[in-house]
Amino acid sequence: MNLLEVKNVSRAFGGLRAVEDVSFNVSVGSLTALIGPNGAGKTTLFALMSGFLRPDVGQIFFDGVDITGRAPHMNAMLGLTRTFQIVQPFASQTVRENIAVGAHLKFARRDEAFSAAEAVAERLGLYSQLDKPAADLTVAGRKRLELARTLATQPKLLLLDEVLAGLNPQEIQEMLPVVRGLVENGVTVLMIEHVMQAVMNLAQHVWVLAQGQLIAQGTPSEVTQNPQVVEAYLGHGTAARLLKSQQVTHA
Amino acid sequence: MKDFSAITVFVLLVGSIPFFTESGVVLNFVMMALFACLLAQAWNILGGFGGQFSFGHALFFGTGAYVQVMAQVHLGCNPWIALLLAIGMSAMVGLCVGALSFRYGLKGSYFALVTLAFAEVFRIVALSVAFTGAGVGLMLPLRESFSNMQFASRAGYVWLVLGLVTLALCTTAWLRHSRFGAYLQAVRDNEDAARAIGVDPFMVKLWATVISGALMGSGGAFYVQVFQYIDPGLAFGPHTSVEALVGAIVGGMGTLWGPVVGALTLHVLADVTRNLFGQLPGINMVVYGAVLVLIVMFMPSGISGIRFHLFKQPSKTPSIGKEQV
Amino acid sequence: MFDLSILFASVLNGITTGAVYALIALGLTLIYGVLHIINFAHGASLMVALYGVYFLREKIGIDPYLALTIVVPAMFAFGYVLQRGIINRASHGKDENILLVTLGISIVLENLALLFFKSDTRNIETAYTLTTVNIGTAMIALPKLVAFIGALVVSAILLVVMRFTFLGRAIRAVAKEKHGARLMGIDVDHVYAMCFGIGSACLGAAACFLLPAYYVNPMVGSGFVLVAFTIVVLGGMGSFVGAFLGGLLIGVVESIGGLYLGESLGQVGIFIIFIAVLLFRPQGLFGGRT
Numbered sequence: 001m002n003l004l005e006v007k008n009v010s011r012a013f014g015g016l017r018a019v020e021d022v023s024f025n026v027s028v029g030s031l032t033a034l035i036g037p038n039g040a041g042k043t044t045l046f047a048l049m050s051g052f053l054r055p056d057v058g059q060i061f062f063d064g065v066d067i068t069g070r071a072p073h074m075n076a077m078l079g080l081t082r083t084f085q086i087v088q089p090f091a092s093q094t095v096r097e098n099i100a101v102g103a104h105l106k107f108a109r110r111d112e113a114f115s116a117a118e119a120v121a122e123r124l125g126l127y128s129q130l131d132k133p134a135a136d137l138t139v140a141g142r143k144r145l146e147l148a149r150t151l152a153t154q155p156k157l158l159l160l161d162e163v164l165a166g167l168n169p170q171e172i173q174e175m176l177p178v179v180r181g182l183v184e185n186g187v188t189v190l191m192i193e194h195v196m197q198a199v200m201n202l203a204q205h206v207w208v209l210a211q212g213q214l215i216a217q218g219t220p221s222e223v224t225q226n227p228q229v230v231e232a233y234l235g236h237g238t239a240a241r242l243l244k245s246q247q248v249t250h251a
Numbered sequence: 252m253k254d255f256s257a258i259t260v261f262v263l264l265v266g267s268i269p270f271f272t273e274s275g276v277v278l279n280f281v282m283m284a285l286f287a288c289l290l291a292q293a294w295n296i297l298g299g300f301g302g303q304f305s306f307g308h309a310l311f312f313g314t315g316a317y318v319q320v321m322a323q324v325h326l327g328c329n330p331w332i333a334l335l336l337a338i339g340m341s342a343m344v345g346l347c348v349g350a351l352s353f354r355y356g357l358k359g360s361y362f363a364l365v366t367l368a369f370a371e372v373f374r375i376v377a378l379s380v381a382f383t384g385a386g387v388g389l390m391l392p393l394r395e396s397f398s399n400m401q402f403a404s405r406a407g408y409v410w411l412v413l414g415l416v417t418l419a420l421c422t423t424a425w426l427r428h429s430r431f432g433a434y435l436q437a438v439r440d441n442e443d444a445a446r447a448i449g450v451d452p453f454m455v456k457l458w459a460t461v462i463s464g465a466l467m468g469s470g471g472a473f474y475v476q477v478f479q480y481i482d483p484g485l486a487f488g489p490h491t492s493v494e495a496l497v498g499a500i501v502g503g504m505g506t507l508w509g510p511v512v513g514a515l516t517l518h519v520l521a522d523v524t525r526n527l528f529g530q531l532p533g534i535n536m537v538v539y540g541a542v543l544v545l546i547v548m549f550m551p552s553g554i555s556g557i558r559f560h561l562f563k564q565p566s567k568t569p570s571i572g573k574e575q576v
Numbered sequence: 577m578f579d580l581s582i583l584f585a586s587v588l589n590g591i592t593t594g595a596v597y598a599l600i601a602l603g604l605t606l607i608y609g610v611l612h613i614i615n616f617a618h619g620a621s622l623m624v625a626l627y628g629v630y631f632l633r634e635k636i637g638i639d640p641y642l643a644l645t646i647v648v649p650a651m652f653a654f655g656y657v658l659q660r661g662i663i664n665r666a667s668h669g670k671d672e673n674i675l676l677v678t679l680g681i682s683i684v685l686e687n688l689a690l691l692f693f694k695s696d697t698r699n700i701e702t703a704y705t706l707t708t709v710n711i712g713t714a715m716i717a718l719p720k721l722v723a724f725i726g727a728l729v730v731s732a733i734l735l736v737v738m739r740f741t742f743l744g745r746a747i748r749a750v751a752k753e754k755h756g757a758r759l760m761g762i763d764v765d766h767v768y769a770m771c772f773g774i775g776s777a778c779l780g781a782a783a784c785f786l787l788p789a790y791y792v793n794p795m796v797g798s799g800f801v802l803v804a805f806t807i808v809v810l811g812g813m814g815s816f817v818g819a820f821l822g823g824l825l826i827g828v829v830e831s832i833g834g835l836y837l838g839e840s841l842g843q844v845g846i847f848i849i850f851i852a853v854l855l856f857r858p859q860g861l862f863g864g865r866t
Contacts, residue, residue, distance in 0.1 A: 050447065076449035084447070090440035092505070101437045104430045105449035113430070146444075153448050304672055306679065355855040359671050360614040364805055365854050368847045371802060375847075379840045489798065493683060500676065533690030533794070540683030547676045548666040 002061075003028040003157050003188050004049065004080075009058030011048055018044040020212040021058075026157065026190050031183045033199045034192045035223075036209035037233050042192045043085060045209065046159050050082040051075045063156065076105060079156035083163060085192075087142040089134035095121065096130040098145055102152030117152055123185075124148045124178060140171040147178070151187070158182065160191040164198050176201055196224070208232065254424040254507060261511075262417050269406035278405035282477070284518045285412045286470065290491065291498030291510035292419035293466035298496060299504030300426050301459040302439030306363040307370030308467055308495045310348065311341040313486030315468025316475045317377065320389045325382075330400035334472050341468020342461045349460030353453050367492075374487035388482025391475055400476050408477055415469050416511075422462060423507050435459050436505070467495070490536065497543045503553030512554055517542065585714035586831045592720040594827020595727035598820045599782040600800055601807035602731060603775030605819040608808060610751040610771045613671065616678035617658070619801030620685035621776055625651050625783035626792040627689065633700045633787075640700070640784045641722070647780040655776025660769040682797070689794035699791040719788035726785040730778060731820055737774075738816070747771055803830075806850035812860030822861065 004026040011019045019041045026032055034042050047053040049060055051072040059068045062080050075081070090098050099117035100110070107113045121127050124144050129137065134145060143163055150158060163179065164172050172195060179202055183189055193199050199206060199220055206223045208216040210232035216223055223229055230238055268281055290312070298304050315337040322333035352365055377383040395401045402408055426432030437445040438452045446452060475481050485491075494517070502513020520542065521535045528534055546553060600622060607615045628647050632638040638646070658681070666677040707718040738744035749757040750767045758764050807826050811818025826846060833842030853860065 052443070052446070071451070072443075072446040073449050073451045076447060081449075082447050084444065088441045088444040090437050090444065092440055093436065097433070101433050101445065101450070102448040104433055108430050110428050110430065110433070113433070149444075149448055304675065306675075351851075351855060355858075357854060360675055361854055361858065363675055364614065364802075364809075365851055368802060368850050368854075372844055372847045372851075375840050375844045379838070493679075496676075497680075531691055532695065533687035536683050536687035537691065540680045540685075540687065543680035544662065544666065544677055544684065547673050547680065548662070551668060551673060 001028045002026065003063060004190070005059075005061040006045075006049065007059045007061070009045075009048055009055045009060065011044060011053060011055050017212050019048060019055075022209070022212075022214050023058075024207055024214060024217065026188060028156075028188055029183065029186070030204050031180070031189045031202055032191070032205045032207070033203035033220075034190060034207050034209060035194070035199060039211075040209040040232075041212040042209050043161060044212075046082055046161055046192060050080060050159055076153055076155070079154070080159070081150045081153050081155045081157075082159035083143075083146045083150055083161055085161045085165065087139070087146050089137070089142050089145055091135045092133075094131050094133055095126055095137070095145055095148075098134050099126075099148045099152050102149040105153040117148075120148045120152045123181070124151070139166050140175070143167065143175070144178070147182075151182070155187055157188045157190065160189060160193075162192050162194060164193060164195045172198065200224075252428070254427060255421075257507075258417065258420045258424060261420070262413065266410060266413055269404075269409055273404075275405060278409055280518075280522070282405055282409045282412055284515055285409065285416050286473065286477075287494060287498055287514035287518050288511045289412060289416050289419055289470045289473070290467065290495040291502065291514040292416070292423060293463050293470060294495035295499040295504060295506075295510045296423065296426065296466065297456075297459050297463035299499055299506070299509070300423075300432065300435050300439065301456055301463075302436075303358070303456060303459070304363050304496070305366040305463075305492075306496070307366035307368070307492055308463075309487045309489065309491040310366065310370040310373055311344060311464040311467035312471040312474070312491045312495075313370070313373055313377065313481075313483075314344050314464075315341045315471030316481045316486050317383055317389070317471075318468075319472035319475045320391055320481055321383070323391060324389060329398065330476065331398070334400070334469065337472035338465045338469050341471070342465040344468075345461040345464025346457065348464075349457045353456045353460075370487050370489075370492060374483045377483035377486060384482070386483065388480060388485075391479040393479060401479075408473075411476070412473055415466075415473060418469070419466050420507065420511075422466065427507060431455070431458070439505075493536065493539060497539045501542055501546050501553055506553075509553055516554065581713040582835070583832070584712060585716075586835045587828055588711060588714050588716055589720070590828035590831030591824055592716060592724040592827070593831065594824035595724040596782055596786050596823075597800075597803055597807055597827050598823025599727040599730055599778055599785070601804045601811070601819045601823050602734060602816060603778035603782075604804050604808050605811065605816060606734075606747075606771055606778075607775040609815075610747055611659075611768055613663075613667075613674045614678070614805070615772075615775070616675065616801065617681040617685065618678075618775075618779070618804055619797030619799070620682035621651070621655065621658075621797070622779045622783060622800055623689060623792065623794065623797035624654070624685060625776075625780045626787055626796065627693065628780075629783045629787045630698060630700060630792050633702075639702065640787050641726075644781060644784045647784055648777045649780075651780030651783075652773040652777040654773075655779075656769045656773035658776075659772035660765065663772070664765060664768065682801075686794050686797060693794060695793060695795070697791050697793040700787055702788055705788055717789055719785075723785035723789060726781065730781045731816070734774070734778070735816060743767075743770065802850065803846055806846055806853070809850065809853050809858070810860050815860070818860055 002025040007023050009019060009022050022045060036042055048055050051070045054069040059066060062078060065078065067075055090101065096114060096117050099120055100113040103113040103116035107116055118130060121130055124147060126144055126148055129141065137145060147163065164175055167175060176198060179189065203220050206217060206220050207214055208223055208229050215232060216226045216229050230242065269278060294308050318337040318340040319333050322328040322336050323330055348369055352362055357365055378386055383389065395403050426435065434450045434455045437450055438455050442452050498514035498517055499510045501516060502511065503509030517539060520538055524534055524538050604615060604618050607613065625647055628650065629640050629643050632643045632646065633640060663674060663677055667674045704718050708715040709718055709721050738747065746762050746767050749762060750764055754764055803826060807819055807822040811822030830842055830846055833845040
């Protein structure tokens with residue numbers, strides 16, 4: 001069953017075609033990734049999907065409902081939320097209060113929201129920091145907080161925008177099972193990632209975006225061996241050169 | 252809950268003052284101090300909790316004042332009914348101004364400028380239109396009685412304004428413990444992040460403007476009952492706008508007691524200045540302005556703004572963010 | 577309704593007033609375009625300059641146009657010190673703080689003036705205050721004509737400075753890319769203060785041109801603030817040409833509005849334009865950056 005359907009979506013900024021005729025489907029319960037070199041249009045695509053931007057052309061369906069151009073908060077109510085590349089905590093509030101804002105989508109009462117927030121915090125290893133001001137967290141902590149806040153809305157689909165960016169190798173190792181745990185608990189996840197280790201480790205299916213267009217898709221190993229993908233990341237002719245050097249070493 | 256017990260204690264303490272003294276000076280001081288608190292609290296709802304700085308809050312004050320007077324003088328309304336009308340009209344103005352501003356995405360400096368412009372427009376219209384008494388203003392005829400909301404002794408007014416202040420305090424406390432308040436502060440701290448998790452920034456900011464405007468309007472209505480006179484300058488002039496915002500900022504934005512502390516501090520400061528330098532025109536405002544500059548320079552979180560950071564990027568200036576009480 | 581010659585006179589009046597408005601707005605545009613701050617103290621600074629010109633004339637007998645040589649550098653220093661000493665230190669990196677600080681400064685300045693000079697409106701009388709010049713069928717007061725020409729000249733000088741001097745290039749660099757400019761060795765704090773100084777100097781010039789045809793009282797600044805902001809927003813924040821043309825337009829609108837609606841309501845027209853521009857076309861008529 002397709003939870004998210006993106007159909008021929010395009011978006012330009014002036015003369016720059018950030019996203020061009022992109023179509024793909026995300027099936028329910030999957031953990032998938034969107035990769036591509038910098039400037040490929042991945043975050044723009046996320047913005048289009050979550051409602052922060054309106055597509056010029058095309059449609060987006062979520063859970064069978066046409067959400068093209070709908071405001072982000074309405075999409076959140078339907079179960080589609082996103083995190084941001086640069087973490088954005090509510091700086092003047094504590095961790096508990098931060099997560100509670102998300103929980104309030106499901107719970108109107110403050111005490112219920114707080115309880116839900118505490119439960120989510122525990123799942124993400126933030127329990128001990130519930131009363132800390134969000135501004136005092138480390139980058140890794142803030143990433144978890146952002147994740148917790150979005151999880152508190154009980155989403156069906158979570159768009160993670162480079163959730164591993166800025167983390168050291170240890171922190172990445174600690175975050176991987178957290179992300180996997182999300183899917184095990186019933187949330188469909190689509191992540192933008194540059195950290196290949198995570199993509200190889202976690203993703204069941206990968207889409208590759210380059211210069212606004214979808215150039216390849218498949219399993220992680222299929223995609224990383226695709227010469228077009230290599231070219232997109234490393235430049236024109238690299239694929240051929242790599243192939244040649246492989247042949248040389250094999251010989 | 253802690254907030255409501257504190258409010259109850261506050262109300263009982265202040266409300267009992269008229270039983271302990273008949274001194275007109277003391278009661279007048281208490282009344283004006285509470286009046287200042289009311290204005291600051293009203294501003295705090297939109298500015299402190301909502302993060303939208305209005306520089307023209309006199310817009311709502313003047314609306315409330317004029318409606319209060321006009322309802323009685325032109326329509327023969329009972330003042331208590333007029334109060335409801337005044338609050339209602341101010342809320343309506345808040346609705347319109349808020350809807351316009353937020354529909355078109357005004358934020359920060361632009362929002363401040365627009366509110367200032369609206370206040371000026373209202374002032375000029377009030378100055379030019381006979382219905383509002385034009386430049387001469389409007390007077391409320393003297394007729395002391397409870398049903399006419401005019402009291403022989405200051406005590407009556409003290410309790411009246413205390414009632415309004417209590418309303419403001421309870422509203423603020425509700426903000427601190429409700430979903431709406433959580434949403435409002437989330438929008439203040441980071442609008443995009445809030446949108447991503449289901450908060451509708453437009454509605455939230457709009458209602459904050461309505462509530463803030465309504466409370467400010469009640470202050471205007473109160474003013475007219477006490478001084479029995481209003482004119483365009485008093486109603487919509489910058490003095491009131493400034494008093495409201497400086498009180499809230501000095502005391503600490505986004506807190507329950509900050510505006511009370513701030514307004515009281517400023518009021519005391521103004522009184523002290525008056526005693527030291529006599530009744531010099533403008534000396535009050537000089538003090539307000541200087542205090543504003545100093546607070547923003549050295550104590551941006553205000554006197555009791557424990558958790559409100561005036562800095563958007565906590566990672567850039569963590570030490571300053573922790574400097575408060 | 578009114579015959580053409582009255583309309584013509586009104587338009588001409590509006591243009592001359594508008595030119596001075598433009599001069600005031602130019603300073604604000606520079607400050608906004610480079611520092612990206614809304615300077616609420618602009619009006620109060622103008623008031624300070626006007627009082628300066630007034631007292632130079634009344635106490636020392638210096639003609640306002642001669643006073644240019646004193647007031648302009650004095651206002652420059654005033655602006656420089658204000659920015660470097662207070663505003664810069666209070667900003668803590670957030671726009672709202674600057675908004676509040678400049679508001680505070682304007683309150684202090686206006687009320688200090690109220691304290692020292694009382695609320696009386698004062699004006700000066702010079703040999704040429706009542707002289708008029710005939711342009712077509714209209715009679716324009718000479719001081720207003722001089723103001724117009726003066727505003728043009730100052731604007732031209734400003735443009736030349738911005739285009740052709742090192743300072744101008746440094747200012748434009750900082751406006752575009754603060755950190756890059758710093759890396760190139762440009763002292764950004766100094767540039768900021770210079771901009772503020774130049775903007776205030778423009779006010780000094782405007783004051784010298786304004787006083788012979790106008791008046792001064794402590795609240796005169798706040799009257800100009802919103803008009804100046806309207807012009808800056810209308811012209812497209814950061815565009816000099818836009819601000820100048822916007823100033824002329826506003827001057828004409830105010831003049832014609834005053835003709836048909838009476839002085840007070842004519843002012844409302846300006847504020848309505850202001851609100852409308854902010855809401856519907858915040859990039860102004862001449863667009864540029866928002």
